[in-house]
Amino acid sequence: MALNNLNYPLDFKFKITTLSSDFNITDRNGNYVAYVRQKMFKLKEDVIVFNDESKSKELFRIKANQWIDFNASYSLSEIATGRSFGRLARKGMRSIWKASYDILDANDQPKFKIQEDNGWVKVFDNMVGEIPVIGMFTGYFLNPSYTVTGMDGKAYFKLKKCRLSSEEDSSSTA
Incomplete structure (x- = not known):
């Protein structure tokens, strides 16, 4: 699995200059961990976690089960294996x-x-x-x-x- 042995705290730097919701994640030492990008114009949220900003390798996908956020849950799966890690339920x-x-x-x-x-x-x-x-x-x-x-x-x-x-x-x- 990707993202093992992380050095906490993790820092999320959001890019406010782009139209989509995207951000970089670095660890305590400033090492690059991942690049996260939310797909635009989707009724159901769809977020992809890449290895870096070049978006050359998809690591994980986070998908909402419904388009209304009130009781939505977000499943997390690894792209390479299709393995589900579980979900975050609001x-x-x-x-x-x-x-x-x-x-x-x-x-x-x-x-x-x-x-x-x-x-x-x-x-x-x-x-x-x-x-x-x-x-x-x-x-x-x-x-x-x-x-x-x-x-x-x-x-x-x-x-x-x-x-x-x-x-x-x-x-x-x-």
């Missing part, structure tokens, strides 16, 4: 206040939960995001964070959107 009603997801393995057994840490960040982001011009800059001061916990309640990861420097596009750290 919890619709629980996500109204704070985003909530379950990570399920290939046998549909729950392994982890992802929970947004502060619901107010989403509320303010949605409100301020509707203000003309000012709404374009919400990513500079409204930075959501998420905690990934195991089924035993132990926290394993903290996902946080942060702005690292003025020369970076947009960044998240995992």
Whole structure:
């Protein structure tokens, strides 16, 4: 499997100059990990993880099971083998206040939960995001964070959107 032995934290640098949602992933030492690109004009989300920006080798595919995001789940499969790793399932009603997801393995057994840490960040982001011009800059001061916990309640990861420097596009750290 690709993407073994990663040096955390991972840095996600989003490209705001392109029409599609795409970003680079680098590790703690600045080593290139992957290039991720979302297919444009799809009713159901379809994301491809490549080995690099040249897009010469597809590593993984992430596909939504439905076009409405309320209770959508996103399956992850390896391109080379067709092996399914499981899926990320959004919890619709629980996500109204704070985003909530379950990570399920290939046998549909729950392994982890992802929970947004502060619901107010989403509320303010949605409100301020509707203000003309000012709404374009919400990513500079409204930075959501998420905690990934195991089924035993132990926290394993903290996902946080942060702005690292003025020369970076947009960044998240995992």
